[in-house]
Amino acid sequence: MDSTKVTTSESVSKKKGKTKKLKQKIKTDEAPVQEMEQAEIEVTENKSESGACFPPTFSVSEIKNKQRRHAMFLKLKEEKRKQKLELKKKKKKERKALGDQAPPKEVPKTIENQRIYDETTVNPEDEEVAFDEGTDEFSAYFNRLTNPKVLITTSDRPRGRTVRFCEQLATMIPHAHVYYRRGLALKRVIPQCISRGFTYLMVINEDRKVPNGLVLCHLPDGPTAHFKVSSVRLRKEMKRRGKDPTEHVPEVILNNFTTRLGHSIGRMFAALFPHDPQFVGRQVATFHNQRDFIFFRFHRYIFKNEKKVGIQELGPRFTLKLRSLQKGTFDSKFGEYEWVHKRHEMDSSRRKFHL
Amino acid sequence: MQHDDVIWDLIGNKSFCSYKVKTKTQQFCRNEYNITGLCNRSSCPLANSQYATVREEKGLCYLYMKVIERAAFPARMWEKVKLDRNYAKALEQIDENLIYWPRFIRHKCKQRLTKITQYLIRIRKLTLKRQRKLVPLSRKVERREKRREEKALIAAQLENAIEKELLDRLKQGTYGDIYNFPIHAFDKAMEKQEEETESEEEEEEDEEESGTREFVAEEEFEESDLSDFEDMNNLKGSSDEEEDAEEQSSEEEETEEELEEEKTKAKSKGKTPLKGPVRKKRAYVEIEYEQETEPAQKSKAT
Numbered sequence: 001m002d003s004t005k006v007t008t009s010e011s012v013s014k015k016k017g018k019t020k021k022l023k024q025k026i027k028t029d030e031a032p033v034q035e036m037e038q039a040e041i042e043v044t045e046n047k048s049e050s051g052a053c054f055p056p057t058f059s060v061s062e063i064k065n066k067q068r069r070h071a072m073f074l075k076l077k078e079e080k081r082k083q084k085l086e087l088k089k090k091k092k093k094e095r096k097a098l099g100d101q102a103p104p105k106e107v108p109k110t111i112e113n114q115r116i117y118d119e120t121t122v123n124p125e126d127e128e129v130a131f132d133e134g135t136d137e138f139s140a141y142f143n144r145l146t147n148p149k150v151l152i153t154t155s156d157r158p159r160g161r162t163v164r165f166c167e168q169l170a171t172m173i174p175h176a177h178v179y180y181r182r183g184l185a186l187k188r189v190i191p192q193c194i195s196r197g198f199t200y201l202m203v204i205n206e207d208r209k210v211p212n213g214l215v216l217c218h219l220p221d222g223p224t225a226h227f228k229v230s231s232v233r234l235r236k237e238m239k240r241r242g243k244d245p246t247e248h249v250p251e252v253i254l255n256n257f258t259t260r261l262g263h264s265i266g267r268m269f270a271a272l273f274p275h276d277p278q279f280v281g282r283q284v285a286t287f288h289n290q291r292d293f294i295f296f297r298f299h300r301y302i303f304k305n306e307k308k309v310g311i312q313e314l315g316p317r318f319t320l321k322l323r324s325l326q327k328g329t330f331d332s333k334f335g336e337y338e339w340v341h342k343r344h345e346m347d348s349s350r351r352k353f354h355l
Numbered sequence: 356m357q358h359d360d361v362i363w364d365l366i367g368n369k370s371f372c373s374y375k376v377k378t379k380t381q382q383f384c385r386n387e388y389n390i391t392g393l394c395n396r397s398s399c400p401l402a403n404s405q406y407a408t409v410r411e412e413k414g415l416c417y418l419y420m421k422v423i424e425r426a427a428f429p430a431r432m433w434e435k436v437k438l439d440r441n442y443a444k445a446l447e448q449i450d451e452n453l454i455y456w457p458r459f460i461r462h463k464c465k466q467r468l469t470k471i472t473q474y475l476i477r478i479r480k481l482t483l484k485r486q487r488k489l490v491p492l493s494r495k496v497e498r499r500e501k502r503r504e505e506k507a508l509i510a511a512q513l514e515n516a517i518e519k520e521l522l523d524r525l526k527q528g529t530y531g532d533i534y535n536f537p538i539h540a541f542d543k544a545m546e547k548q549e550e551e552t553e554s555e556e557e558e559e560e561d562e563e564e565s566g567t568r569e570f571v572a573e574e575e576f577e578e579s580d581l582s583d584f585e586d587m588n589n590l591k592g593s594s595d596e597e598e599d600a601e602e603q604s605s606e607e608e609e610t611e612e613e614l615e616e617e618k619t620k621a622k623s624k625g626k627t628p629l630k631g632p633v634r635k636k637r638a639y640v641e642i643e644y645e646q647e648t649e650p651a652q653k654s655k656a657t
Contacts, residue, residue, distance in 0.1 A: 185484075185485050231504065253520050255520070279531075288513055290508070291507040297513060299517060303521075303525060309522055309525075
């Protein structure tokens, strides 16, 4: 009975935390009633409470009254801010005092720094990976047995923007042909493509007059990757762009494809372009992976001297985000999926990336 | 009993019918047994004690008939006859079942059967074609992805990355001999080596000196002549060389330093070719030879 009385009174006193006197009053009233042990406990608690504004077991969220809770929270924040400022000043003073011997400045934390280590990250000397890559579907391309030939098409009834995007893609990628999709089923299209010697099928999906998806299918039973396309900028929308790309074969830059999955996607992109870039053309296509977004850019470069290079953006730009990677050619129902983006599992941490 | 006229009088015009839907121009009947779908005296299933309809269930057509004899038994009121899948046979079946029935009902039943078979055929055709799958977008997720993409773009620093990669490729030599820059690289390498150790520098300079000519002054050579050249200290190359010529006997280190100075000065000048020394006073043989050797050295320096 007595103990329960204590707790209720304590909570009451905590609510009126600003009024310390009241607290102490209640305590003193209770003290003589209690047994010796409890009185001692109360006394010690009393001392600790009177020392700090917030007793250690107290949290702002326990206050039921919204206005008071808000006020207490603001107080807490201000205290924290003050402490932080003091700490900073102290550090700065120390740094000045030490002068040369001061410890080196700490590197700020970035998402790339704090990235959760992915166990499928590829080690450059890994033999297993090298062996796999020697025998996977792209080995034919990388052993120079086939030349890429790309078929670009869209979903049904494409609108102007998508059509223009396809045309521009076709000018950038050598040996690319655009075909109008007349409501044909992809599964029927694929055998015909194979018979005509195409190595890649690129389908640009459209939604509400804007391209929003890309299906990239490597043809002689290669993997099929489905991407989400965003921020498409056509050539005429780009500022300070150069002239149209020429027919020269561009170079390819693949950045930041570190994991196994990233590696396979990188090889997929690399196999889109013919092997020997014509350096005379001075064109470069870049696929840059950052936080699972693949940014595509197409530039023309010129070396001013051996330390400086100038780049001028030509063609269209877009960003891709991998949605799924399927093992065979396009078969959404019965295909075997190597990797599927599952939002609830994979997007839970801000620092976990898969490519 | 069944007074159809009375019923129609009430629900059709005067009072309320819960199946009736009124629009501006027409009245529709929502009763599931209605044959035409309109609210008419002849189409109302409640106001006609002898009535028939055709309805479709899971791809099969049935003929429903209602006669006045069963009006008292609502559970058994409608007689359900399964019609054949074949359209022609189904028409015959309708004729056979509704043999002495009013023309209107027979005609309307056949019309309804036609319509139903047509739409069933269309359904079957569509299912064979490609089905478009509609995937719902979550607005919250889309907004989040967009924001993350923007942040990733800022973090990527694309131009810098591309430039860095291109310069790396240039250094590695993937471009071969297309660009003429490698000489600069060679010069830089030279600089670095000079800074490191003198011994390495000695070796390099010995190599350079092997091609150059040095002319030693005669023993009768007067040092006073030197003063003329002190004014010419602006003409660095020549002055250096003259000192070399004089001090050929001197220690190697000094000459090395002078050559170093020459090189550093040459580089600091930004590799502009030094003009031939403009000698105001002297016209000796030595000078001419010095002029010849200067450009050779300078071309190497640049």
